[in-house]
Amino acid sequence: MSEKGDPGRVAVIGAGSWGTALAGVLARKGYRVPLWSHTPARVEEMSRERENRAYLPGFPLLENIEPGSDPALVRGCEAVVMAVPSHGFRAVFKRIVPHLEPGSAIISAAKGIENDSLLTMTGVMAEELALAQRPELKCRLGVLAGPSFAREVAEGLPTAVTVAAADQEIARYFQQLFFTQRFRVYAGTDLIGQELGGALKNIIAIAAGISDGLGYGTNSRAALITRGLAEITRLGVKMGAQPLTFSGLAGLGDLVLTCTGDLSRNRTVGLKLGRGMKIGEILAEMRMVAEGVKTTSSARALARRMGVEMPILEEVYLVLYEDKSCREAVRDLLAREGKEELG
Template sequence: MNIGVIGAGSWGTTLADLLARKGYPVSLWAFEPELAEGMERSRENDLYLPGFTLAENLSVTSDLAGAVSGKEMLVLVSPSQVMRRVMEGAASHIGPDTLIVSASKGIENDTLLPMSDVLEAVLPEGLSGQLAFLSGPSFAREVAAGMPTAVVAASSDAGVARRVQEAFNTDCFRVYTGDDVVGVELGGALKNVVALAAGVCDGLGFGYNSRAALITRGLAEMTRLGVAMGARPETFAGLAGMGDLVLTCTGDLSRNRTVGMELGRGRKLDDILAGMQMVAEGVKTTLSAYQLARKLGVEVPITEQMYSILYEDKDPRQAVSDLMLRRLKSEGE
């Protein structure tokens, strides 16, 4: 099976290398020509995944058409806010029987659409039934290092989910299947917003009590918003929900938690982002999640406070105080 991986950040590079080491011929597309040339020459992504040597049967290119044409499976790992633009450029080169796997986590800002809807809008007609979505607690560097990891592949077609499961599964990368596409997508996207908030708490010097409360109540509002969009609540108790949420709220490799920590320490968002090479998806997802919740009439207090911190320059300590002093209620509300 010839495979194309679109997006050469840390996660795209990791997945491309994982598949190549299983014996598949893999083409990895990098937006930056200089990055593609450097990776081909040095056999390392020294910008996004330094310290890991790429498999011999992994080729890197900046030619999007070449990376897509003739592939039996495409793995999409572009940042969510550019997914539409990238795939519009790729769509005419995709074959009618191509299996499409999205591994990006986010909600498009302008349309408030998850990646499943974005892809259905831009891919050739007939490919929507061949879509799958890969998500779960999976830091790229730990997967690249061969540390045991478990994720879920969700598709509306059980056969498609099983094909993705078989393609990706290894002795250290275990893949489960599921059919709740909306829940798996939203779990992967919304947990980044809560991870920003967890970082804010850490940056303010709060302790384990605060983090545990934030994770638990964050999961509650993720579930509320997900159910309002058609997801099943039990999905948020799984790998794409609770699993990914715990990872990104507690792990030192979490870019979103890192951004939140710097905000809690008093730094401005523009200054924080200017010093980062990789994308912290939660910053843009906070805007989408906030607008979605308002549109659907769903209560999301943590998301609302993160929106105020990120986009209205609210003081993080005041945001925490406002969260704690909200109307008293039962836990089930």
């Protein structure tokens, strides 16, 4: 809080559906919310129409949401929410760093792994902050994850998410920043676990969509979700995450939502693949980003670097990047040697 009785300013960077929904959560709490978009024309439209018709139509922007395209809009903000897709995250964050206030709290609401560096988004932020050589910043970093479709959040439907930071006190700050009666927020310190859960579930959702698109039924989908969670957990634990994180909102919760919900863009990609469309055709007709497509490539490289076996991930990669047929991918997945389930 900036002053007694004044909730202050919190910037949201990224005016897609998710960033706009989070801006609404914060605005309803009374914060002034600069909402950054990289497209000046969209900023003009949102300011004029008081609605993000491109990404979240039907939900009026509250008067304390202030669209803008200048990265300097983060000045005077006590906190910054990064809601930019992972493939553009670094470039956008680099632009706002010169304008950050010392001591800013910065939370990533993106779900992905950077392709070149194989870093999570907090890793990208930490690296860029170090490169900026502004030791006075001392920014506090965190991540927001969990089962949360943007449209349902915008509608005010009950939602539970989780935030994490390296320090419990910082995590609790982020918890209070977002917490409302309809947007329940849990807090923890397993930063890497929550980020990996949020990123990797999108890949399993593509696999679940492929299964549904092929008509394989609910047995197959349940098996994919369960074995997908096992793969995510193996990689997470190898990278220092707490195993229980993957039984929580950032793990099982987000995985189930993304693999089963009709609003899931990644499941939709899988459905269309299973029905015979090519990935290029699918992406060409999508306005919004399906993070799992790019994350599949970086996650595969990360799994190989860490020496972790992830067979579902491997088959999704081959379908997306080497044009393997979906039926062949399923056949090869099922033909693997029998193993102990918990081994």
